[in-house]
Amino acid sequence: MNKSSKRSLKYGEGIFSVISLGFFFIVVGAIFVYTIFVQEIDLFGDIIAFFDDFDIVKVPNTEALILPAPKSPSIHLSVYSAALQFSLIWGLYQIAVLALRFVARSPVKKKAETASNTFSWLATSYVISTFLNESTTTTKWFEFWAITILLIGVSLIIRAAILATARLSQH
Numbered sequence: 001m002n003k004s005s006k007r008s009l010k011y012g013e014g015i016f017s018v019i020s021l022g023f024f025f026i027v028v029g030a031i032f033v034y035t036i037f038v039q040e041i042d043l044f045g046d047i048i049a050f051f052d053d054f055d056i057v058k059v060p061n062t063e064a065l066i067l068p069a070p071k072s073p074s075i076h077l078s079v080y081s082a083a084l085q086f087s088l089i090w091g092l093y094q095i096a097v098l099a100l101r102f103v104a105r106s107p108v109k110k111k112a113e114t115a116s117n118t119f120s121w122l123a124t125s126y127v128i129s130t131f132l133n134e135s136t137t138t139t140k141w142f143e144f145w146a147i148t149i150l151l152i153g154v155s156l157i158i159r160a161a162i163l164a165t166a167r168l169s170q171h
Contacts (some may be wrong), residue, residue, distance in 0.1 A: 012104055016097060027089050031082050039078075046078045060139040073136040080132035084125055091121030112162035120155040124148065 035043040053072055059065040070076060098114045131144035 013106065013110060016101070016106075016110075020093075020097070023093055024090075027086060027093075031085050034085075035078065035082060041078045043078055043082055046076065047082075050076045050079045057138060059142050067142070069138055069141050073132070073138060073141045074134050076132075077134060080128060080136075083132075084128040087121050087125035087128060091118055091125055094118035094121055108163065108166040112159045112166070115162055116155045116159035119158055120151060123151045123154075127151065 032043055035041050050070065053070040053076070054068050055071045056066050057069045057071070059067055094114055094117045098111065098118055101111050101114055127144060127147050131140050131147070136144075
């Protein structure tokens with residue numbers, strides 16, 4: 001690949017980054033506008049209340065492990081809802097980016113990264129909807145984070161599997 005092709009490829013990949021940054025701001029802004037003006041919920045205040053509610057607590061079913069967690073995790077539904085909306089929208093956006101990466105003939109490394117991100121964000125939206133709700137307890141809070149860590153591992157394995165498959169198909 002000559003210098004001009006490499007520069008062109010980097011420029012093309014840079015476009016994905018700029019579009020993603022713009023879309024990120026649009027999604028965050030839209031969630032705040034929807035929450036504040038349609039649902040009439042003070043999301044800013046709720047986010048502050050969420051972080052003010054944190055304390056260092058003993059992790060259930062452990063002897064000495066202490067970690068930060070909300071004292072009352074079940075009262076932060078608007079924050080969980082906003083996180084769910086963002087995760088779902090961002091996961092769907094990643095599907096569109098993945099399709100565009102195939103059209104733009106992006107490197108396999110970038111396609112694998114986007115496929116991994118797609119899984120991660122959509123799985124996170126499912127986990128948020130399953131674990132963070134009005135019946136959330138401190139135990140559920142830590143289960144949510146344990147499953148989130150597990151999903152990060154699965155996401156990395158997906159990326160590695162795609163890269164390995166692409167490498168094997170080249171030989």
